Amino acid sequence: MSYNLLKGKKGIIFGALDENSIAWKTAIKAHEEGATFVLTNAPIAMRMGQIKELAEKTGSEIIPADATNVEDLENLVEKAMEILGGKIDFVLHSIGMSINVRKGRHYTDQKYDFTDKGWDVSALSFHKVCQTLYQKDAMNEWGSIVALTYMAAQRVFPDYNDMADNKAYLESIARSFGYFYGKQKNVRVNTISQSPTPTTAGQGVKGFDGFIAYADKMSPLGNATAQECADYTISLFSDLTKKVTMQNLFHDGGFSNTGVSNEVMEKFMTEE
Numbered sequence: 001m002s003y004n005l006l007k008g009k010k011g012i013i014f015g016a017l018d019e020n021s022i023a024w025k026t027a028i029k030a031h032e033e034g035a036t037f038v039l040t041n042a043p044i045a046m047r048m049g050q051i052k053e054l055a056e057k058t059g060s061e062i063i064p065a066d067a068t069n070v071e072d073l074e075n076l077v078e079k080a081m082e083i084l085g086g087k088i089d090f091v092l093h094s095i096g097m098s099i100n101v102r103k104g105r106h107y108t109d110q111k112y113d114f115t116d117k118g119w120d121v122s123a124l125s126f127h128k129v130c131q132t133l134y135q136k137d138a139m140n141e142w143g144s145i146v147a148l149t150y151m152a153a154q155r156v157f158p159d160y161n162d163m164a165d166n167k168a169y170l171e172s173i174a175r176s177f178g179y180f181y182g183k184q185k186n187v188r189v190n191t192i193s194q195s196p197t198p199t200t201a202g203q204g205v206k207g208f209d210g211f212i213a214y215a216d217k218m219s220p221l222g223n224a225t226a227q228e229c230a231d232y233t234i235s236l237f238s239d240l241t242k243k244v245t246m247q248n249l250f251h252d253g254g255f256s257n258t259g260v261s262n263e264v265m266e267k268f269m270t271e272e
């Protein structure tokens with residue numbers, strides 16, 4: 001069902017790799033809700049990914065950009081405004097990657113080159129995206145910028161490794177940039193803290209199956225799916241959430257406020 005929530009709105013969507021990606025589902029939903037947008041991803045991901053199929057489905061153009069490279073981002077923002085015929089109303093930052101995780105380096109044994117790179121891709125890139133938009137005055141008044149994050153920014157999940165620190169930094173950027181962008185242009189900046197979700201990035205975390213099942217049993221509403229994350233993101237891009245800014249918004253079926261659930265307790269009980 002479509003509510004035309006994004007009718008006439010223009011956007012940039014980062015991070016659609018394949019049909020499991022949260023950004024992919026968000027692009028499909030944004031299209032259904034009447035938006036036009038440009039898709040972007042790292043050049044290497046385009047060779048591996050199926051983004052062309054998504055572009056065809058949604059009538060979008062693709063502009064490659066490494067989100068750590070400011071020149072790429074400047075080119076992206078300029079071209080996006082040309083293609084879309086005006087300033088931007090919404091941006092999704094759906095990017096994350098840890099080389100320490102990929103290479104199996106423990107949190108207490110990081111290779112700092114890997115740490116630097118992962119931080120640049122997963123956290124600082126969000127500042128680079130916001131700063132490029134800001135300096136080019138590319139956002140319309142009451143526009144909305146969203147990045148995706150995970151609760152390891154607040155609580156320890158041992159195998160989330162250095163991504164936990166990256167997510168804490170990312171969430172801080174949303175607050176700080178949200179202040180300046182709000183003052184200058186009435187643009188809102190938020191992060192959505194999503195349940196564990198079976199995507200390429202998600203499955204990189206060790207023991208992901210156990211992790212996802214545990215979160216599901218802990219959450220009164222169950223884990224939030226990628227599709228549900230797309231729905232929630234659309235609401236933040238719409239005009240119905242104009243005064244929501246500088247927030248980290250949990251989209252996790254209630255996990256973050258649950259101490260323990262009966263289902264999890266039952267696994268440990270020795271008496272009837």
Ligand SMILES: NC(=O)c1ccc[n+]([C@@H]2O[C@H](COP(=O)([O-])OP(=O)(O)OC[C@H]3O[C@@H](n4cnc5c(N)ncnc54)[C@H](O)[C@@H]3O)[C@@H](O)[C@H]2O)c1
Binds near residue numbers: 014016020042065202
């Ligand atoms: N999957 C989960 O369990 C989960 C939970 C909470 C938050 N998140 C977050 O959601 C976001 C999207 O991840 P996903 O789960 O859809 O996985 P995904 O693997 O489909 O998406 C990650 C994307 O980041 C892109 N990327 C990597 N390096 C880049 C670079 N240098 N420049 C531009 N793009 C680059 C990849 O190409 C890919 O498209 C990430 O921020 C992730 O941390 C995921």
